[in-house]
Amino acid sequence: MNEIKNIKCSEVTQNELKFAVYHTSDFLPFMQKLNIPHRHNYYMILLNEKNTGSQLIDFKESPIEPLSVTCMYNGQIHQWLDFDKIEGYILVFESDFFALRYQNYQLSEFSFLTYRHKQPYLKIAVEKFERLKSIAIWMLNEYKTNEADYEKSLRSLLNLLLIDLNRLFEPIPKNTEFSQSLQLVHHFEELIDKHYKQKHFVKEYASIMYIRPNYLNSVCNDVVNIAAGELIRNRILLEAKRLLIHEQKTVAEIAYELGFEDNSYFGRFFKKYENITPDAFKRKFINTSQFYQI
Known part of the structure; x- marks a missing residue:
């Protein structure tokens, strides 16, 4: 590979x-x-x-x-x-x-x-x-x-x-209150993209944004119908899948890169939300020829 x-x-x-x-x-x-x-x-x-x-x-x-x-x-x-x-x-x-x-x-x-x-x-x-x-x-x-x-x-x-x-x-017009909430979610997403390898919890981002975790979670649910914690997890999982498929790194190395000090915890985290272990996910896509027309 x-x-x-x-x-x-x-x-x-x-x-x-x-x-x-x-x-x-x-x-x-x-x-x-x-x-x-x-x-x-x-x-x-x-x-x-x-x-x-x-x-x-x-x-x-x-x-x-x-x-x-x-x-x-x-x-x-x-x-x-x-x-x-x-x-x-x-x-x-x-x-x-x-x-x-x-x-x-x-x-x-x-x-x-x-x-x-x-x-x-x-x-x-x-x-x-x-x-x-x-x-x-x-x-x-x-x-x-x-x-x-x-x-x-x-x-x-x-x-x-x-x-x-x-x-x-986004065909539905946004009122002023909704637009302000949307800006907050955009700011949250920017912070996630910048810090997802170091910060895995809603409270860490809420602290940077000077708001309460519960409020951040409520706004995310109202605006995008996704919990704040799920937005963080989705970004971590997306990068995990990218690294598993396309990088010559062990699962342990990827876990460390994504801020998981415990490799077994990363494995449990990945399987909980993807219903497959990191190793099995990697094997599955290595065996899918369309990803490697090289």
Whole structure:
């Protein structure tokens, strides 16, 4: 088993802008190179207009259908499976590119770009796809012509695209009280993503946020219908599965990396929530050939 490759944004954008937009025909060489499991350090949005294909995103095969949108966030493990015939547009970017323009408006505001959405994928109506496509084409023109202030234009167009996508993924309007609660959950998720290897308990995050654990748990249940503790566990388990499948590390080494000093406790924790031991999970996916087309 080969170790997972970590792909930097600059390897795909081939620039220091931390952003690129491609027609899929121009992105094909990257797809051919990345048809093995790899970990993104960037966000990716695929707007597929015609034909079908498939890809692997964090252990699950995801279809690529006509008039569909697929969004991937930083840190996910990805593998292109069937991609030769798809036609559409691909955006790749780092959070820094967006944050330079919108300092107080982070990408975590868009829930479809967080780990809570395990596979944000939508098939959409023609008219809605055409609107997204028009923004992508505008971006592509700005990107290629490289005129004055094109970076500002690209950031503004990216923001427009993300707002449109958010309307599709989160169609219900939010009142002010709900929006404030949602921001709190987003902040909690950001802290989890930063500290999940060291902090495993709700009270630890509540302390950082200067709120009571019970209140944090209540808000999470109200906003996303998931308990605060479950959000933490889901992030730990997701990384555990990524490491078990794609890294040449023992279960004991993975347990230590994830903040479990006791290897047997990690084993019990994993089996409790996945109904399978870490070793059995690893064997199961090593024997699944689709994960290792190397």
